[in-house]
Every structure is written in C-alpha cells, then in structure tokens.
Amino acid sequence: MLNCLIVDDEPLAREGISNYVREIDFLTLKGTCENPVELMKVLGEHRVDLIFLDVQMPKMNGIDFLKIVQNPPMVILTTAYPSYALEGFQLNVLDYLLKPITFDRFFKAANKANDYHRLVTRSSDHEIQKPASDADYFFIKSGSKYEKIHLDDILYIQGMQNYVVIYTRKSKYMTLLYLKNLEENLDSKSFIRVHKSYIVSVSKIEGIEGNELFIQSHRVPISRNYREQVIQQVVNKKLWIK
16 A cells, blocks of 8 residues: 655645545555645655655745655656656656546556555565675575576676666566665675676676677666776786787
C-alpha cells in the first residue's frame, strides 16, 4: 500500500486526482496540499511514499521544491505545461502527467510507482555478502530471488540513484545497492571506477577512444576526473610502443 499526497493549488484538480486515487486499491490518500510549503509540514508529520505534484503554484513551484528537498518520496508531476518534462526527469521524477489527465494514463503512472516501491521494499535487506579474499563470486538480492554473481562474468556495473545494474556476459541484474558499497567490496586491481556512475572489469576492456571505453557491444563513458587513472592502470602498463 502506497501512502500518497496530492499537491495542487486548483481545488478541481485536487478533487479529480483524489477521485482517481480512491479507485486504485494500492493507493491510500493521506491528504492534499495547496502548495509545497504545506507539503513540507505534512512530510514532517507522516510517512509518505508518493507525491502527485503540480508545477506552477503560488509561494513555490513544484520544480523549485524538488531542487531543495532532501531525499523526497517518489514524485509524479501533474501539470498542464509539457515544457517542464526534461527538467522534471533530470530531478528524478517517476512520471510526468499532462492535464487533463485521463484515468488510463494515471493508472499506468501509479502502477509504475507501485512496481518501483516493491523493488525497493523487497531489496530492503540490501547488504552485499562480502566475498572472502579468495572467493570468485558473491550473492545479491534481485527482486525476490538471490542471484549468484561470478566476478569473472561481470562486464561493468552502472549506478542509478539508490540501486545498481550489474551487466554480465549473459544477463543483467538490478539490486538495491549503492555503487560505493560494491566498489568497496571489489578487488581494485580487477575493477576500476571510470565514472561517478560506472565501474568496469579491467580485463573486459577491449578499447578506449576519447571519453569512451568498449566492452563487447557496450560503450561506457569515462569522466574527465577518472580518465588519467584509467589510462595509467589499463593502458600504460600494457602499452607496446616503438
């Protein structure tokens, strides 16, 4: 069950979304607010999983709220202005609903929130089993299943907010982990950080060009802050020159 709030300065908009919420059995309406200032007070008093947030409102608009709040709940923007879509997704909103909102579109967005919430909840015991020094595998929890990950199968790992995607030779696995947690448990001689969002297996790197490295059919970005270290560790020690 998701506890949700509706934030909109228009009474008719609040009423319409409230009616939609009542039609969906996994949503519980905890209240409505006219602006983000009221929202901040409610967040301090109640557990909230999901916010349906308008953009243009008095006192503070929805985008400004997302820029200043720390660790907000899941957010679905509800607005009549499509121009805010890119900025909203850059601020990690879960979905973007354009008014007038149909129930079908609202239901799809709510289901997306429910799926993401279940992923996070099922993986709440997200500590990685730290491998022994001679171990060649570890376990993660992906959904409801414990997956065995062989170190030699890993191509690279991508960090995405509070979860990671581990790409292997045959598949990819999503788990609730911070990239930093994985980095601390991986051998620094075998795995290297190449970007704030990427760790790669050194032995799987097939080439480097510009600010990208190549692993099988994948292209992984190298950030400017890590490039010198990558070249030193991956290329210089194995570089044959005249």
